[in-house]
Amino acid sequence: MEDMNSKIIEKLEYNRIIRQLSDLAITAPAKAQALKLMPSSDFDEVKKSIDQTRVLSNILRVKGPMPITDFKDVRPSLKRLKVKANLNGEELGNIFLVLSLAKDVGQFASDLEEREIDTRPIEKYLKNLAVPEDLFKKLNQAIEYDGTVKDTASSKLMQLRHDIQSNETDIKNHMNDYISGKHTQYLSENIVTIRDGRYVLPVKQEYKNKFGGVVHDQSASGQTLFVEPQAVLVLNNRQQNLLAQERQEIHRILIELSELAGAYQKEINNNALALTQLDFLSAKSKLAKKMKATEPVLNQDHIIKLRKARHPLIDPKKVVPNNIELGTTFDTMLITGPNTGGKTITLKTLGLLQLMAQAGLFITAEEGSQLTVFNEIYADIGDEQSIEQSLSTFSSHMDQIIKIMNNVTEDDLVLIDELGAGTDPEEGASLAIAILDDLRQTQAKIAITTHYPELKLYGYNRKRTTNASMEFDLKKLAPTYRLRIGIPGQSNAFAIAHQLGMNEAVVDKARDLMNDEDSDINKMIERLTEQTKAAEQLHETLKQNVDQSITLKRQLQNGLDWYNQQVQKQLEKSQEKADEMLAKKRKQAEKIINDLEEQRRAGGQVRTNKVIEAKGALNKLERENQNLANNKVLQREKKRHDVSVGDNVKVLSYGQQGVITKKLGEHEFEVQIGILKVKVTDRDVEKIAAQASQKKPEKSVRSSRGLRSSRASSELDLRGQRYEEALTNLDRYLDASLLAGLNTVTIIHGIGTGAIRNGVQQYLKRNRHVKSYNYAPANQGGTGATIVNLQ
Template identity: 45%
Template sequence: MQQRVLKVLEFHKVKEKLASFSASSLGKDKVSQLVPATKYDEVVKSQLQTDEAATILRLKGEVPLGGITDIRAHVKRAEIGGALNTHELLDIAGTIYAARKLDRFVDGLKEEEISIPIMEGYMEQLIIYPELERNIKNCIDEYGEVLDGASEKLRGIRQQLRSTESRVREKLESMVRSSNAQKMLSDAIITIRNDRYVIPVKQEYRGAYGGIVHDQSSSGATLFIEPQQVVDLNNVLQEAKVKEKLEIDRILAELSAEVAEVAKDLLANINILAEIDFMFAKAKYGKYIRGTKPEINDKKYIRLVQARHPLIAEDIVVPNTIELGKDYTSIVITGPNTGGKTVTLKTLGLLTLMAQSGLHIPAQDGSEIGVFSAIYADIGDEQSIEQSLSTFSSHMVNIVDILQKVDYNSLVLFDELGAGTDPQEGAALAISILDEVYQRGACVIATTHYPELKAYGYNREGVINASVEFDVDTLSPTYRLLIGVPGRSNAFEISNRLGLNMAVIERAKGFVSEDSNKVENMIASLEASQKRAEAEWKEAEQIRITSEKLHEELEQQMQGLNEQRDKLMEKAAAKAEKLVEDAKHEAEQIIRDLRKMRMEQHASVKEHELIDAKKRLEGAVPTVKKSSSTKKQEMVNQTLELGDEVKVLSLNQKGHLVEQTNEKEWQVQIGILKMKVKSKDIQYISRPKQVETKPLATIKGKDYHVSLELDLRGERFENALMRVEKYLDDAVLAGYHRVSIIHGKGTGALRVGVQNYLKNHRSVKNYRFGEASEGGTGVTVVELK
């Protein structure tokens, strides 16, 4: 793809927004290198990758990608024998931890039997070294300080350091608290100069303490003296510090050597993590633009359903359906300036670039994109009526270059073809250029002002006219694309609306040729026919919707009647059953009496006759078959709404409706699992009543309280992130809109980790450092959604 074309179609702006969804600098690097693929297999693979990531985001909401750092430079330096510093080693440990966390996440997806072949392939290539991560974290804390427990020798050295330092301070404090101190010292403090403990002595008493002078004040009135009594102890302290540094260097060298042993695997891991970050950045961008996965074909066929330009605000962009490459391979869009012709051209070109880059496109489901080996564009933003020869020349330079390279597998976009020169010559050139591109077999869309090109669309096979709609009543364009209808001049209508004398307009019409009038009338008739057809279609669609609603209401009424009938039958059966049961009890009593009589009076009543009588009585109990309509409620269509409790018939599981993806499909929450289910596979159960939301204090008890601040100082990195996660959940439940997270300044590791976590949290709207009065960079203020 030509860089000039990518710039003209503003593909770089799409990449800038895409980069903002990357979780690491690795993902941003991948975005910066992104160029549209030109091979069908590569485009299909890239789209499948994005779609799988979008599926995971839809089911899980987020993916743990925090902590990934570009450690390639660190690893390569370790590989050639260099010693890494503490922060570089922490970056390596953090990246290993991120890979391990991601591996656990993918294992969870596999346990839920979610199909993720691409992610599984990446994770199989990932080699994780938890032991290296553990060794680094056992030696270095989250602030980049080497821990005492890094080695027994270091522990002993630091114990000696603390002991010696304590003795030095005790001796100096006794001097500072002495009776002469107030007279001889400038201030009763202990300070440090040249890494040695000193006290501030007035100039005139410099001989009172002896020792070494390390510094003096700017006025010379105060000398910073190391008294003779602590010189030896300070020397011991300095020796211990040298030993400490040597031991720390040895520990860091050992850890660096461990990194060097697995350098190749770590570098391979970085490449895989970069791919995964890039994969989910594409999916997040697709969600941001409400994009869908287009079907990819190798037949140069484009069908964009209600496509939107991704760089135009959603509240003002006008969706358009565009088709090219099947019944016709050339579209000529005519119409006035500022009507949206150029935007339509750029929308088709940019969405094709996005699709060939593996991105989802802002269009409805059912859209399809062909793979082109090259896209050429001659698009100028010049809207002035005073076009000079130089403008025409610059356009022709581009067109000449395009005609030298275009082939059957190209998509060509011409904006204002032939503009900037004599209208007759310009129109003739435009027709000839379009013929040349068409004969090469390329797909082409061209916009033009020239009325001669309206006839071109009718006289050429494989070419169709189009225009952008203009509302004469409001004197403004609607930006709707009309395929099959050429643009017509609205000059007379606009002039009339603006108040121009009708006599002047009629006289002007007399100067227009009869053929031109016929063409304009034909175009007006086409526009009216298309509007009438659209209106009739909308009316028919409304009738269809109303009919379906009436059908559903009738079925519900039938179900109600069936249920009422079944209840009456059940009630009658219960009454009959009670009557028979009473009769049976009475008959049993009679039989007992008869038996008693037979036993006592030797009456000639036979036993089998008594049993037969009892069976006949039992057979008299009625049984009522319940209506299948109450047991098979799934056969009755219900009007489903968000929040309804439903049953997924194929899984025999209950859930709740959380989103309607299209007319025939819903997203159902079953426990922790979200899945798409066809409407015909859903049985309505009930609709929950609206319950007033109670504040957190009511939910968790009147004594429950969530602070407006979370203090993480002194926490280890992993524990800190766990606390942040729980705290944000509690704050959202409490209804807070802004909270503060205190992480301290320190080395910045905890601050960066917290802010990386906040960047991807679903409930975080924005975050910033605190003001000077709020704690400055030691505090992050978080705005919640």
């Protein structure tokens, strides 16, 4: 696009956009990159660029601007390092600044994923923010951002600077004695100054021998000599020597730092490039925020569908937004009507927003607006205020049109302002129609303006072509600058004349002079305008209602989500409390059993009342456990969550009943409500209990199984019981056996599938009160029973 873009950049004012972009960049390299930004015709490249702008816009919205400050281009310094040249302090300070910024930005970006910002489009830049720690540490120790070498660069430099400061203090003390004591009468001024790097006094010419030492300079009149007194000569010499040693040490440090930096040229360059690119992309996001721009939705079908598009360079308080379409039901749009109505601004808005999008910038249009990627954008746009145009202008206009006709393809966008203007109106209108017919055959997307009335009906008898016009307010006698697609421009001369007070008879005579065909066309256009305006108002009202409904639904959903979160938190809190309670009661139960067991082991007689008290305490714990298990709130919440495919449920957010047809995730389901299928969470559904259609089965009586009586038996029969029930009864039975002082018991579990048998064996293995266990002898049940020895 470079060749054609270079010609339309100025007319579409794209260069003003990138100048604003450059101003918003912080670093010099990013500013330069912004000024070179050109639109691309590669769809993938444009999409990638838009994606990157979106990421930085999200970062700007969530976290604010990236912590980037200005730095100089490091490439000249890297070129010097490549040839083993040494860098000066400013260059090394700039490299230190780049590495520091890379660290800061890396830290800034470390929690972006936690904030649900997709950083994949800029991942390569973030990965390049890898700072060599040894180089950074050394630079941080040795140099400031402005290139000043720090005292901490080396112990020798620190000592030298301490000596320099101490010696300088001695010099100043001596010199202050001269300017504040008896010697003041010999001085032109009571000041200390410096000449050739040495401290001197301004001595009157006739008293130069009073101080001895060396004369370094004299005033223009020769009446004042700048004398270095003999008393400070040695101190000044020492100061110069110390300063020379300091320069040597600094030079050595810079050589050392340059050699270390030379080993990390690639890393330095990668960090600088990453920062430049992030700054450049940040500028795009700042421009979007400044312009209140939105992300364009790209398509590959060459469709343009802009909603409330506004020219980005016109004051937002004054600009009139317009809906602009191409490529939907029509490929060519012909905007007719008088000059100064906004036709040219509409063309420029379309062209400029298209250029911005293809440069990876957001556009000044309503969210969801669609744009495409054209191979070329051709434009011939003049000054809409110029009603009379010269022959030379017409020749230039035709020259551009011919170039467009010779090069345009179906992948291009063509924008032409005032087609055929600048010549005889009748010839110009005929030429415009012929040019349009030729351009349409290329299937390019075309938007053209004209004030020729002969083209009013062009869009009605050509395929995929439509007329459009700029609205005119007859009451205010001024254009509204609103684009009306589907309606050609109409002449308002009679209405304006009447509004301004012209004699009605004159206006009526003028109407009579018009041929019937022109009159009918104007009446038809007037009716279309009224109908379109009414339809647009209705559409806007319906859109507002839909938007309000969407907002209300979102608010209701947010409220429901909040409620579900609170229920979940309360449920988890209750569960934690229940777990704590059960753990506490379990410890109490174990203590009761352990106390009784200790008494039994000690050979003491466990009194009957103690056993009764222990059993009472255990029964109390069991009742508390049962009460918790039967807690209606917890059970109801658990039942509400316990849904599966095929269940009849009530969807709370809709207040409707339906059937679960599919499980979409751990907590998400698809529910069929009539002919609708909706996606819901398990918090939004409540299981509907099926009506009992069969008699409830009678409860089975197992008086011969489990614990037969309060007096412990030496045998427990678990056959026919469910796994969980069998293990629960086993646990209770062993507790009772221990309380009764039994040493050996028999557990009858049968053979069957082996599930209960294995469960019994595993339980016994873990129980610390079980001394040993083995299968029963063959004549007592074999592997169908287990004999347990308790301790």
